[in-house]
Amino acid sequence: MDMREFVDSAKRMFDPDMKRAEKKKNGTILVVDDELANRLKLAAILEEEYDILFAENGRQAMDLLMHRSEEITLVILDLRMPVMGGTRVLREMKARETLRKVPVLVVTADKNSEVECLRLGAIDFLTKPYPADEVIKARVAHAIALSRDRKIIDFSKIDALTGLYKRDYFFQSAAKIDQQNPEKNMDAVVVDIHHFHVINELYGKLYGDKVLRQLGAKLTAKAKQFNGIVCRKEADSFFAYWPHRENYLHVLNDLSFGGGDDTSVHLRMGIYENVERSLDIERRFDRAQSAANKVRGTLYKAVGIYTHDMHEKEILEDKLTEEFPRALQDNQFIVYYQPKFDIQQEKPVLYGAEALVRWIHPTKGLVGPNVFIPLFEKNGLITELDRYVWRQTAAQLRAWKESYGIDFRISVNVSREDMGDPQLTGFFERLLDEYKLEHGDMVLEITESAYAGDSKRVISTVSRLREMGYLAEMDDFGTGYSSLNMLHQMPIDALKLDMQFIRDAFRPGSDTRLIQLVIEIAKYLNIPVIAEGVETYEQVSVLKDLGCDYVQGYYFSKPIPAHEFEHFLEERKKIDKQLHLKQEDERIECNV
Secondary structure (H helix, E strand, C coil), rough: CCHHHHHHHHHHHHHCCCCCCCCCCCCCEEECCCCHHHHHHHHHHHHHCCCEECCCCCCHHHHHHHCCCCCCCEEECCCCCCCHHEEEEHHHHHHCCCCCCCCEEECCCHHHHHHHCCCCCEEEEEEECCCCCCHHHHHHHHHHHHHHHHHHHHHHHHHCCCCCHHHHHHHHHHHHHHHCCCCCCEEEEEEEEEEEHHHHHHHHHHHHHHHHHHHHHHHHHHHHHCCCCEEEEEEEEEEEEEEEECHHHHHHHHHHEEEEEEECCCCCEEECCCCCCCHHHHHHHHHHHHHHHHHCCCCCCCEEEECCCHHHHHHHHHHHHHHHHHHCCCCCEEEEEEECCCCCCCCEEEEEEEEEEEEECCCCCCCCCCHHHHHHHHHHCCCHHHHHHHHHHHHHHHHHHHHHCCCEEEEECCHHHHHCCCCCCHHHHHHHHHHHHHHEEEEEEEEEEHHCCCHHHHHHHHHHHHCCCCEEEEECCCCCCCCHHHHCCCCCCCEEEEEEHHHHCCCCCCHHHHHHHHHHHHHHHHCCCCECCCCCCCHHHHHHCCCEEEECCCCCCCCHHHHHHHHHHHHHHHHHHHHHHHHHHHHHHHHC
């Protein structure tokens, strides 16, 4: 080493924070050694490829690590030093979560220390006296590469936000637990946060992340107590696998916590008890998820247990999923139509219809949409079914336009899964072109939960569709938890009140003030209101007085096949003809 190299290295040694003219690409190495000559030698060998920090003893090294662990790529650590030796540094690094994975290359002349250093987390060794420069460079490069490989593996195993296992590694670990405890009864548990999206929307993502970390910490503590394991599956959904427990309400109470700032965090749990070992791990948690879904939408029942009835439902769902392609090919899915009426006229007048799919199964008969729609939403088949329904509806609408010549709209359901399809707008454009329809002929119904669940993506997609000329209805308003003041942010052309919202308002002892409030806000925003599930003359009359524009429900008609629906089109054609004749008479009288 010449004098210039010595001076440059010394400057860095005594001013480790001195700015470099050029940041090295390969990372930063902390050299910890009480011998000045050793520090200078390592700096001279490595400084062309790495930034170098120095510490004279273990205490200085720990200070640097505590403040700058994110930038330190490797520690070259001498074992024998005053104040704090290298072995103690290794112990303290192992005890701290933030330092545990910083790679350490130990420098020692004592072969007997190597086993203990490996046990404490050392990644490799350099011997004293130092080997050739190229050997040192190779050892350092190998240690850094090995550490980065480990971090890549850890990243694939560990959720960055909570520090819990990711799903795939969790399943592998659960399988090992089964192997090691073949006779032990185990439970598969799903835990999630009731309407977590509302927490994110009201308080922001950073606050939501804090809540997820709190729940992750509580689940980790509970898993340690029960000798089990836990993972974050996705979003606010967590899995746990541990020996069978008897009282899960007590477990849930232990996990519950407040979010702070006067907010409450309500948890929901689904359990598949005493799992069947012949089922693969993922299927066991599907059953636990089914149990959790049974308590979805209520704060009063927070624990669901997988039952025999759920098992029978699971068998049916497997069968329906298997038969779906053939059912689509054989046109077993039939589109029914439920009329919508304009009730602000002197007499209710047919305004449009909603297309609703029914499955006429060759052996099971009519399979209710409450059975197959949630199933296909869960397994991803809903997008294929939706496209089938849209095409059938477009063809029927074209036929009715040619037969009856009336201005008529049909609304079709667009699932949340459809919102993520990059081909969505292209499909609708080709469909309208094929059947010579206008953009306003098919109204797109998107559920309130879709707006609330992934609002940015849905709002962006719906805004783009509306710019192209399509009309959008928010369906099922009143079932979710969107705040009323969010309505002005949502790109919609009509607001559809959910049938349960209507039924609850007309129950004995209830009132319609909330419906009135929603209608008034919608009127202020120039958004027409549709009420579904209307069943009585009283409901029609009250809704008309409140200013509701359109209704659909059993009072007028249940959903019916196309050939039966044509009765309503005949009536509408007669009304249009009478209106036209009346206008002609008025025009003649005016001319006279």
